[in-house]
Amino acid sequence: MERKRIAIVGIGLIGGSMALQLNANGIASNIIGVDASPAHLQKALALGLIDEAMDLDKAIANCDVIALAIPVDKMIEILPSILDKVNDKQVVFDMGSTKHLLIEAVRNHPKRKRFVASHPMWGTEYSGPEAAVKGAFENKAVVICNASDSDEDAVAMVRFIYKKIGMHQIEMDAYAHDLHAAYISHISHITSFALANTVLEKEKEDNAIFELASGGFESTVRLAKSNPNMWVPIFRQNRDNVLDVLNEHITQLKKFKACLEKENYDYLLELIENANKIRRIIK
Amino acid sequence: MERKRIAIVGIGLIGGSMALQLNANGIASNIIGVDASPAHLQKALALGLIDEAMDLDKAIANCDVIALAIPVDKMIEILPSILDKVNDKQVVFDMGSTKHLLIEAVRNHPKRKRFVASHPMWGTEYSGPEAAVKGAFENKAVVICNASDSDEDAVAMVRFIYKKIGMHQIEMDAYAHDLHAAYISHISHITSFALANTVLEKEKEDNAIFELASGGFESTVRLAKSNPNMWVPIFRQNRDNVLDVLNEHITQLKKFKACLEKENYDYLLELIENANKIRRIIK
Numbered sequence: 359m360e361r362k363r364i365a366i367v368g369i370g371l372i373g374g375s376m377a378l379q380l381n382a383n384g385i386a387s388n389i390i391g392v393d394a395s396p397a398h399l400q401k402a403l404a405l406g407l408i409d410e411a412m413d414l415d416k417a418i419a420n421c422d423v424i425a426l427a428i429p430v431d432k433m434i435e436i437l438p439s440i441l442d443k444v445n446d447k448q449v450v451f452d453m454g455s456t457k458h459l460l461i462e463a464v465r466n467h468p469k470r471k472r473f474v475a476s477h478p479m480w481g482t483e484y485s486g487p488e489a490a491v492k493g494a495f496e497n498k499a500v501v502i503c504n505a506s507d508s509d510e511d512a513v514a515m516v517r518f519i520y521k522k523i524g525m526h527q528i529e530m531d532a533y534a535h536d537l538h539a540a541y542i543s544h545i546s547h548i549t550s551f552a553l554a555n556t557v558l559e560k561e562k563e564d565n566a567i568f569e570l571a572s573g574g575f576e577s578t579v580r581l582a583k584s585n586p587n588m589w590v591p592i593f594r595q596n597r598d599n600v601l602d603v604l605n606e607h608i609t610q611l612k613k614f615k616a617c618l619e620k621e622n623y624d625y626l627l628e629l630i631e632n633a634n635k636i637r638r639i640i641k
Numbered sequence: 642m643e644r645k646r647i648a649i650v651g652i653g654l655i656g657g658s659m660a661l662q663l664n665a666n667g668i669a670s671n672i673i674g675v676d677a678s679p680a681h682l683q684k685a686l687a688l689g690l691i692d693e694a695m696d697l698d699k700a701i702a703n704c705d706v707i708a709l710a711i712p713v714d715k716m717i718e719i720l721p722s723i724l725d726k727v728n729d730k731q732v733v734f735d736m737g738s739t740k741h742l743l744i745e746a747v748r749n750h751p752k753r754k755r756f757v758a759s760h761p762m763w764g765t766e767y768s769g770p771e772a773a774v775k776g777a778f779e780n781k782a783v784v785i786c787n788a789s790d791s792d793e794d795a796v797a798m799v800r801f802i803y804k805k806i807g808m809h810q811i812e813m814d815a816y817a818h819d820l821h822a823a824y825i826s827h828i829s830h831i832t833s834f835a836l837a838n839t840v841l842e843k844e845k846e847d848n849a850i851f852e853l854a855s856g857g858f859e860s861t862v863r864l865a866k867s868n869p870n871m872w873v874p875i876f877r878q879n880r881d882n883v884l885d886v887l888n889e890h891i892t893q894l895k896k897f898k899a900c901l902e903k904e905n906y907d908y909l910l911e912l913i914e915n916a917n918k919i920r921r922i923i924k
Contacts, residue, residue, distance in 0.1 A: 551916035552893040586913035630869035633834035
C-alpha cells in the first residue's frame, strides 16, 4: 500500500506511541502532529515523533488518515466537526477507551462511514509525548467496534495500520466493548486510585510507612499515577458499567472482610484458591 | 568474617532467593536445605540453590546460622523447638511477613536471645524453589524487629548477612511492623484477590472478556496468583491490622462509587488528583 500522510490528533502517551510505530513500520510518508498544547508539539518534534506540527483544520486538509488520541470527552466534542471536513477518501479513527457514546455522537452524520471506532488495549500510568513507548502495541489486542457502520475501505485501512504495528484484532459491538473495558481496564484504575488514597490517608499519621514500599505494592498502585483528565471522562462515559463492576468488587472485598471478622479461615482459603484461577488468564 | 554453615528452612521463593544471594556473596561455606517437601529439596539441589539436603534436627546440629523461610503459621509451630536445640553461638532468624505473634511465641524461651526477627520486603506471586530470583533482595528494605531482645552478636550476624546481600535495614517494633506491613503489602494482596474474583465472576457469563486483558489489568491482578497456604496464615496473624486497612479501603472505594452515583465529577477529579500524590512515594 502506498505510504500515507497521517495526522495524529493528541500527541501524548497513546498518540506518541502510535507515531513511533508508524515511523518504525514505514506506513506513513508524513506524520503530522496536532495538539492543544504547543509545548507537547515542540516536545514531539524534538523527540522525532512527528515530522511537522499543524493546526487541526490544516492537518485535515493535508492528510489521508486522521487518528484521534485525545481524552474521550474531547473526542465527542471534535469528531463531528472533523467529519464535516473530510472527503470520501479520507479515513478518521479514534483510539479511545470508551466507544458507545462516541459512536452515538456521529450516528446520523453524513460522513459516519469514513469513521472507524477502535481501542488499542495498551497504556501506562504516564502521559505526554515523553511517555511514548516504542513497540508498545506489539502483540496487544485492538478492538474495532461496529465495523459494519463504516465504509469497507476505511475499515481496511485501519486494519492495515493495526496489523502493521503488530496488534491482533477483535471485532465487537460498542456496548460489549464498554462492558469489557470496565472489567479489564477501568476497574483496575479505580482500585489503584482507592488503594493509593487508603495508604495516603494513613501516611498522614505515619511517614515511616513508605520506607517499606515493596514490589507488590508498586505493582498494584502504579495506575494511581494516571492522569485524572483522561480518566474522569472515561468513568463518566462508562458510568453504568463501571458502577456495576465497582459494586461487584466491593461485594467481593466484603467477603474477605467477613472471613476475617468471623475468623472463617477455611472460606478465606477458598476465596484465595478461586482467585488463583486467574492464572488461566494471565501467564 | 569467617564463612558460615547456613541452614535454610523452607527452600521456596524466599528461601531459594536467599540461597542464591548467599552463594553469590561468599557468605556461606555450605548451604543446607531443609524442606517438608522432598520434591522441593530435589529441585533445590538440581538448581544449585543448596549444597546438601538434611532433616531439620541434623541441620540444626550442623549449622552456624538457621534461616527460616516457611509460612508464618509453621514458623510459630517450629521456632520454639528449634531454639530448644541451639547453643549459645548459633543464630536463628526468620524472614516472615508477620512479627508480633512470632515474637510472642518465644518471649519467655531461655534461648530467645539467639533469635532475630526480620522481614526482607520482597516477594513475587510465585512459589517453590524454581521461583527463586537472583539479586532479588538488592536495594530493598529489610525490617529487623525488637533487636534489643536478641543478643548483640546474633543481631550483628543477621545485619551482616542482609548488608552483604544489599538490603537497607530498618529497625522497628513488631507492632509497628505488622501495621505497616498491612498497608504496604497485605492489603495489596487482598485487593488483587478480590479483583480476580470480581472478573472471574463475570467471566462465567462471558468468556470473551479475557481476550482483552491489558497491561494495567495484569499489573493490578498479578498478586492474585499468590499461594493461599502462605497468605491465609499471614492474614490470620495480622487480622486486626488487615481488617482496619480493609475497612478504610472499602470506605475509599465507596467514595468513588458515590461520585459516580451522584454524577459528582468534580469530586471524582479531586479523588484522583489526591491519588496521584502516590507519585511522591513510588517513582
